[in-house]
Amino acid sequence: MAEATTNPQDEFVAPAPEPVGRESGSLTRIIQELVFTVDHKKLGLMYIGSGLFFFVVAGCMAALIRAQLFFPSNDFLEPDVFNRFFTMHGTAMVFLVGMPIIFGFANYLIPLMIGARDMAFPRLNAFGFWVFLFSGILLYFSYLGAPGLYAAGSAPDVGWFAYSPLTARAFSRGTSTDYWTLSLLLGGIGSISTAINILVTVFCYRCKGMLLGRMPLFVWMFVVVAFLVVIALPPLSACQIMLLLDRYLGAKFFDTQAGGSAVLWQHFFWIFGHPEVYILILPGFAIASEVIPVFSRKPIFGYPVMVAASVMIAFISLGVWAHHMFTVGMTSLGNTFFAISTMLVAIPTGIKIFNWLGTMYGGKLRFDLPMMFCIGFLFQFLIAGLTGVMLAVAPFDWQLSDSYFVVAHFHYVLIGALLYAIFAGIYYWYPKAFGRMPSARLGHWHFWLFTVGFHLTFFPQHISGFLGMPRRIFTYEADRGWEIWNQISTVGVLFQIPGILFFVVNLLYSYFKGPKSGDDPWDAWTLEWATTSPPPEYNFAELPEVKSRRPLWDLKHPEDPDWKFE
Amino acid sequence: MANVVRKSGLGAAGYPAVFAGFLFALAGGLYGQGAGSEYPMKRVADMFQPLSRPAEMIHGSAVMVLWVTGGIFVVVTALLVYILLKFRKKETDDGSEPPQIYGSSHIELAWTVIPILITVVLILVTSRTIGEIQNAKMPENALKVRLVGHQWWWEVHYPELGIITANEVHVPVSDRDPAKARPTHFELQSADVIHSFWVPQLAGKTDLVPNRTNETWIDPYEPGVYFGNCAEYCGTQHANMLLRVIVHTPEGFEEWVRQMKAPVAPPATPDEIAGHRLFYDTSCVNCHKVDGTVAEGVFGPDLTKLMTRQTIGAGVAPLDDKNLWQWVKDPQVLKVGCLMPDMQLTDKETDLIVAYLKTLE
Numbered sequence: 001m002a003e004a005t006t007n008p009q010d011e012f013v014a015p016a017p018e019p020v021g022r023e024s025g026s027l028t029r030i031i032q033e034l035v036f037t038v039d040h041k042k043l044g045l046m047y048i049g050s051g052l053f054f055f056v057v058a059g060c061m062a063a064l065i066r067a068q069l070f071f072p073s074n075d076f077l078e079p080d081v082f083n084r085f086f087t088m089h090g091t092a093m094v095f096l097v098g099m100p101i102i103f104g105f106a107n108y109l110i111p112l113m114i115g116a117r118d119m120a121f122p123r124l125n126a127f128g129f130w131v132f133l134f135s136g137i138l139l140y141f142s143y144l145g146a147p148g149l150y151a152a153g154s155a156p157d158v159g160w161f162a163y164s165p166l167t168a169r170a171f172s173r174g175t176s177t178d179y180w181t182l183s184l185l186l187g188g189i190g191s192i193s194t195a196i197n198i199l200v201t202v203f204c205y206r207c208k209g210m211l212l213g214r215m216p217l218f219v220w221m222f223v224v225v226a227f228l229v230v231i232a233l234p235p236l237s238a239c240q241i242m243l244l245l246d247r248y249l250g251a252k253f254f255d256t257q258a259g260g261s262a263v264l265w266q267h268f269f270w271i272f273g274h275p276e277v278y279i280l281i282l283p284g285f286a287i288a289s290e291v292i293p294v295f296s297r298k299p300i301f302g303y304p305v306m307v308a309a310s311v312m313i314a315f316i317s318l319g320v321w322a323h324h325m326f327t328v329g330m331t332s333l334g335n336t337f338f339a340i341s342t343m344l345v346a347i348p349t350g351i352k353i354f355n356w357l358g359t360m361y362g363g364k365l366r367f368d369l370p371m372m373f374c375i376g377f378l379f380q381f382l383i384a385g386l387t388g389v390m391l392a393v394a395p396f397d398w399q400l401s402d403s404y405f406v407v408a409h410f411h412y413v414l415i416g417a418l419l420y421a422i423f424a425g426i427y428y429w430y431p432k433a434f435g436r437m438p439s440a441r442l443g444h445w446h447f448w449l450f451t452v453g454f455h456l457t458f459f460p461q462h463i464s465g466f467l468g469m470p471r472r473i474f475t476y477e478a479d480r481g482w483e484i485w486n487q488i489s490t491v492g493v494l495f496q497i498p499g500i501l502f503f504v505v506n507l508l509y510s511y512f513k514g515p516k517s518g519d520d521p522w523d524a525w526t527l528e529w530a531t532t533s534p535p536p537e538y539n540f541a542e543l544p545e546v547k548s549r550r551p552l553w554d555l556k557h558p559e560d561p562d563w564k565f566e
Numbered sequence: 567m568a569n570v571v572r573k574s575g576l577g578a579a580g581y582p583a584v585f586a587g588f589l590f591a592l593a594g595g596l597y598g599q600g601a602g603s604e605y606p607m608k609r610v611a612d613m614f615q616p617l618s619r620p621a622e623m624i625h626g627s628a629v630m631v632l633w634v635t636g637g638i639f640v641v642v643t644a645l646l647v648y649i650l651l652k653f654r655k656k657e658t659d660d661g662s663e664p665p666q667i668y669g670s671s672h673i674e675l676a677w678t679v680i681p682i683l684i685t686v687v688l689i690l691v692t693s694r695t696i697g698e699i700q701n702a703k704m705p706e707n708a709l710k711v712r713l714v715g716h717q718w719w720w721e722v723h724y725p726e727l728g729i730i731t732a733n734e735v736h737v738p739v740s741d742r743d744p745a746k747a748r749p750t751h752f753e754l755q756s757a758d759v760i761h762s763f764w765v766p767q768l769a770g771k772t773d774l775v776p777n778r779t780n781e782t783w784i785d786p787y788e789p790g791v792y793f794g795n796c797a798e799y800c801g802t803q804h805a806n807m808l809l810r811v812i813v814h815t816p817e818g819f820e821e822w823v824r825q826m827k828a829p830v831a832p833p834a835t836p837d838e839i840a841g842h843r844l845f846y847d848t849s850c851v852n853c854h855k856v857d858g859t860v861a862e863g864v865f866g867p868d869l870t871k872l873m874t875r876q877t878i879g880a881g882v883a884p885l886d887d888k889n890l891w892q893w894v895k896d897p898q899v900l901k902v903g904c905l906m907p908d909m910q911l912t913d914k915e916t917d918l919i920v921a922y923l924k925t926l927e
Contacts, residue, residue, distance in 0.1 A: 079802050079903055159799045165776060166759045166801060171717075256776035262760055263775060296653070302669035327762060327798075328773045329754075329780035332700040336693045343685045343692075350681040351674070357645055358673065364655040364664050375650065382642055386635035393631045393688065395624045395695040398770025399613045402762060402797045468611030468766040470797045473805035477881075480793065481610035557663075565668060 038122035039537055043129050044108025045433060048426070050133055051101035056500070057140070058092035061085045063497065066457070066490040072478040082474035083157040084176075088139070090160030091180065094276070095187050096136040098414065101422055102283035103128070103194050106222045109429065110198060112528035112535060113216050115207025115544045120200040124193050131190035135183045142179035156180035159472060161273065162243075164254030164265040169247050178247065181240045188237040195229035198222055207527075208545040214566075216526045216549070217300055220307050221286035224314045225279050231318065232275035239268035263328055270321035278317040281413060282310060284381075284421035285352060288374050291424050292356050294524045295371035296363030299550060299562070302355045309348035309355075316345050326397045335394045342392035349385055353378065368522070369443040373424035376451055380416025384409060387462065402472075405465025411458045423447075423503070430507075431521045435533040436514030442506035446499050453495025460485035525550035605812065606790045611766040618740070618768040618786045619749075620699045627695045634684060699770075704783060709737055709750040715761030715774035715796070717905060718803040719867055719880040729826045730855070732867035733880045735811045738819035740785035748816075749785035759801065765794030765811050773798055786813040791876075802903035808881025826871055829858070833925050841922030844915055853906070856926065866906060873927035879904065891920050 034046060065085050068077040077085070107125065111118055119125045142155045156176045158166050167177045202223050206215070243265075245251035252258040254265045293300045300306060322330065322338040330338075356378060365371065387409040391397050400406060423446075430438045464485040469476065476482050520529040529552055531540050548554055548562035608617075616622040712723035713735070722731045737750040754763055756774040763782060764771035772782040786792070796807035814822055833842040845851070846860065853866035861869070875885050879901045883889040893900055895916045896908040911919065 079805065083799075083802065083804075157802075163760055163798070166799070171759055171801060259777070262777065297663050299666055299668055301667065302674050305669065305674050327771045328775060329778065332696050335696050335700070339692045339696065340689050343688055346685055347678065347681045351678055353642065354677040355674070357642075357649060358669075360649045360653060362664060362667060363653050364659060365650065365653050366655050375646075378646060379643070382639065382646075386639055389635050389688070390628070390631050393627055393692045393695075395692065395699060395770065396628045396631060398699075398772070399621075399624055399628070399766055401771060402764075402799075466613055468613060468764070468793070468795070470764065470795045472799040473795070475805045477609075477808075479609050481612070560666075562666075565666075 038118075038126045040107045040111050040119045040122065040125060041433070041535060041537075043125055044104045044106075047100045047104030047107060047129055047132070049104075050136070051097050051099075051104060052504075054092050054096035054100075054136055056504075058089045058097060059500065061089040061092075063493050065089065066493045068474060069476070069486045070490040072476050072480075072483055074475060077474065079474045080154075080157060083159075083472070084155040086472055087156045087159050087180075091139065091156070091184075092136070093414070094160065094280070095184060096132075096139065098280045098418065099187070099191055100129075100132055102225070102280065103132075103191070105283060105287070105422075105425055105429075106194070106198055106225075108433065109528060110201060110219055110222060111205070112432075112531065112539055113219050113526055114202060114205065114210050115527050115540060115546065116201060116205040117539050117543075119197050120205055121197050124197050128190040128194040128197065131186055131193075135186035135190065138186065139179060139183035142176055142183075146174060146176040146179050161269050162265075163269075164243070164246075164262050165256045165260075167243060167247075167265075168255055168257075170257070178244070181243055185237055185240045188233045188240075191229055192233050195226040195233075198226040199230070202226075207543050210546050213304075214546060214549045217289035217303065217306055218286040218526075221282045221289065221310050224310045225282045225286075228275045228279050228282075228314050228317070232272045232279065235268050236272035239265060239272075242268075263325070266325050266328065267321070270324045271318075273324065274321040275314075275317045277410075277413065278313055280418055281381075282313070284377065284418040285310065287421040287425040287428070288356060288377055290526065291370045291374045291428050292359050294428075294522050295366045295368060295374070296360045297366070298359055298363040299525075299553075300355065301358035301361075302351075303549065305351060306355055309351045312348040313345060316341060316348070320345065323392060323394075323397070326394045327401050339392055339394040343389065346385065346389055346392075353382060353385070368427075369438060369440060369447070370424040370428035370522075372443075372447050373420045373427065376447070377417050377420040377424065380412055380420060380454075384412035384417055387412065400465060402470055403465035404461040404469045404471055407471050408458050408461035408465060411461075415454055415458070426507075428522065429528075430510065431517030432528055432533050432535070434511055434514075435517055436510050437517045437521060438510045438514060439506050442502050442509065446502040446506060448499075449495050449502065450499030453492045453497075453499055456492030456495060457489050458492070460488045464489075520552070523556075525552040527551055530555075604818065605814075606788075608767060608790045608792045611793050611795075613766040616767055617788050617790075617792075618784045619742075620702075620769040620782075620784065621767055623695055623699055624770050627691055630691055631688060634688065638684070702783065704749060704751045705744075705747065707748055708783070709748065710753070711735060711737070711750055712753045712755065713763060713774065715754075715756040715758075715763075715800070715807075716865075717758050717801050718796070718807040718901075720761075720796075720807070720809055721757070721867065727823055727827070729823065730868045731826070731871060732875070733809065733877065734875055735809070736819065736822050737784070737786065737811060737813055738816050739789050739813050740787065742787055747785050749783050751783045752781060754780040754782065760798045761796045761800050761807065762798035763794070763809070764797035765792050765809065767792050768794075768811060771797045784811070786811070789813045789815050789818070803882075803901055806880060806882040806901055808877070810876065810881065812876075822874075825874065830856075830870065830926055833922055835921070837918055837921040838925055841918035841920070842925075844918050845922050848909060848911075848919075850909070850919075869923065869926055871926060872923055873925075887920070887924075890923065891916055894919050894923070 037043065064077065065082065068074050068082055107119065146154055154176060156179060158172055158177055162180065165171060202219060242251065242253040246253050246255055252260045254260045254262060256262050289300055289306065320338060320342045322334065323342045326335055391400055391409060427438050427443060464482045467481045469482045517533055519533050527544055530544060544551065548566050550562045554561040554563060614625060616625040710726055712725060714721040720733050722735050738748050740747045740749050752763065754772055754774040756776040758776065761774040762771045763774060768784040768786055769782055772780050774780065790813050792811040792813065794809040794811065796804060800807065833839045851861035851863055853863040855861055855863055855868045855870065857870040877883060878885045878889055878893050879897065882901045889900065895911060897904055897906040898908055
């Protein structure tokens with residue numbers, strides 16, 4: 001590994017020539033820097049920033065969806081407008097919010113954590129970001145371009161998993177579905193290039209002494225994520241291409257009128273779709289595995305087992321896709337197989353939860369903002385995991401599938417677990433990225449408002465699911481027993497919105513007014529805290545050498561270093 | 567059967583509050599017993615009040631998994647709360663680091679083996695229930711129904727009885743005693759996109775997939791009107807693709823079959839005759855079928871016995887004079903986006919066609 005990182009250091013120290021005719025700090029200059037940069041840290045922040053932007057956009061759509069469902073037989077939104085909202089909400093939250101934010105974290109942190117100067121392929125990295133950004137713009141441009149702002153066509157309305165043959169030209173006229181397809185194809189290219197970049201960086205650019213078994217768990221889990229992306233994204237791209245062939249060149253893959261198969265699309269989509277769930281949640285695990293030890297003042301409990309469990313989750317996740325298809329009429333043997341494989345995921349997942357608890361046990365817990373969000377993550381991920389076990393029981397799934405129970409389940413996964421981990425991560429590494437501490441006061445408002453709102457919104461959806469409410473309906477009759485649960489659900493939004501406002505205000509306010517953080521405000525142990533806050537473009541003045549999993553612990557406790565025990 | 571809706575309060579059915587600590591306070595029976603309705607209206611499709619064998623078997627495994635996961639939830643949450651209270655940094659903390667523990671293979675083995683054992687139990691129960699429901703043998707006397715999904719309505723065939731209707735499936739009541747049971751066996755097909763049959767109190771859902779025939783079955787224990795929805799997103803009016811299963815007493819079912827097979831009285835009054843002519847002069851017949859006439863269309867619902875139904879537009883509104891008139895005048899008002907176009911009828915023409923349609927009973 002060493003030979004890859006022995007670049008002469010002064011190459012990085014030399015100041016870049018000043019661009020002529022531009023005032024430093026001016027808007028044009030900033031834009032110029034953002035467009036031309038190949039620095040992994042800037043790209044990481046740009047990923048996270050654009051992810052948060054799409055999060056707000058797609059969140060507003062969700063708020064309007066909830067407003068429509070507040071009353072039975074409400075006519076606030078037209079059916080087609082509603083259908084476009086939930087399609088765009090789902091697609092955007094997965095591909096334009098979840099994916100870029102996790103890639104942002106990976107980009108920013110992996111080179112710092114493994115003691116490298118940048119990602120392996122900085123230009124590919126920038127390419128990945130811009131491809132993602134344009135895929136997002138393309139998707140949202142469908143509102144204007146597919147065609148018409150509010151006219152027939154407009155944005156995609158086929159749902160985020162776009163089941164065929166609803167996407168065939170007979171049922172989806174105009175070009176809205178093509179915007180969806182092309183946007184996902186484009187985004188897939190960006191994701192795969194970033195994943196390859198992560199793998200090469202981790203395997204070739206680790207600093208001296210950073211053995212695979214000494215990498216922070218964060219890095220390990222992103223290795224697993226990157227492998228999953230490389231394996232799972234191509235089937236998605238393949239079926240998007242098949243769909244385009246169907247729509248424009250008369251292929252018959254999914255055209256049931258001509259003997260094609262509607263179920264084939266589902267297999268393709270979920271072979272991507274289920275690993276995608278783990279692609280999204282493993283980074284949540286990654287963040288929790290960094291934050292929980294530091295704020296418990298103990299090393300992670302059972303490091304090798306945590307790594308093994310992550311790898312096991314990834315393997316199993318490639319063999320569970322048809323649990324999304326228990327209702328399509330598979331044989332009892334097929335249903336049983338996928339029920340069993342799905343339940344097996346519970347084992348490594350359970351191990352992880354217990355290991356986090358084991359890390360906290362016997363520690364000295366500090367309840368700073370990152371830790372608060374991690375505790376929220378743990379509690380909500382527990383619920384999400386258990387409702388996942390219910391869904392894995394195939395007969396129960398025949399009732400729950402495509403009901404509001406499923407909506408509740410995956411929002412507990414993606415908000416309750418992933419988003420909480422992302423909030424924890426943002427608060428944890430904010431001082432590293434900007435050199436200033438986030439405000440704890442504003443952060444508490446954010447935490448409590450958002451947590452109350454989150455549970456108010458999503459917990460009742462379990463119950464409306466039990467009472468037979470299907471998902472993706474723009475209206476419902478009175479007296480089906482669903483009003484009260486939907487109303488509580490919508491009220492929860494009124495808590496979530498100010499929660500998010502406090503978060504955004506905190507990010508902006510602390511950037512200008514936050515107290516200076518110093519290099520290592522949390523007294524942490526991984527390499528990113530060894531450099532300045534914010535880190536210089538070349539990351540480390542001198543490339544570090546590590547002897548254990550917690551190099552900064554060794555530095556701070558020379559009398560009791562980790563490497564003696566590993 | 568008039569479709570009168572009466573608001574009734576939430577009943578307090580007692581489910582075990584599994585997921586303890588958290589209240590799975592479930593709404594219980596909320597039955598709107600419509601005045602004049604022959605059978606109780608089971609509007610709240612509560613899957614925890616199953617009234618048919620497949621739903622009951624699902625309920626059994628559901629309750630079991632709720633207890634198991636509820637137990638895990640309580641134990642782990644208690645552990646989490648204990649750790650948070652016990653190990654928080656004290657005011658009097660001396661600033662030293664706690665003992666650094668890297669792991670313990672014994673403890674880790676324990677919390678690997680216990681989840682494995684729980685998983686094995688769940689796997690066994692699940693596998694058995696899947697087989698029992700999916701591979702159940704239908705008795706000779708089972709009623710056969712073919713359900714065909716359309717955007718956004720249900721076509722209902724009784725191949726053995728020669729009856730075709732829409733959006734309301736009439737079946738006889740069955741019995742818990744296998745000797746007396748008369749289940750209904752469904753063949754599920756689709757004419758366009760994927761739909762899903764879901765009447766939670768009677769059975770779990772099964773999709774209606776184009777180019778394929780799926781199967782499911784029910785054997786309802788109590789007469790009643792059971793509510794369900796299309797459960798797979800199928801386009802604009804997915805929300806208004808509602809389904810009712812009307813479970814008759816054995817005599818009631820025989821009576822319904824007799825009614826469906828009786829010939830329709832020819833139009834008699836001048837309005838009915840004029841409406842009849844108008845119906846066949848307009849393009850209604852391209853999509854709709856009325857038995858024994860030249861109306862042979864198959865794109866829309868069969869209208870032969872239109873007036874025997876409780877609702878119009880696959881449940882979008884009760885079938886009464888006002889709604890029927892509105893529907894004929896411009897269906898896009900009641901169900902925007904539905905595939906029946908506005909036929910540009912004048913009010914007078916609408917009156918006449920409604921007069922004719924009302925003879926179809």
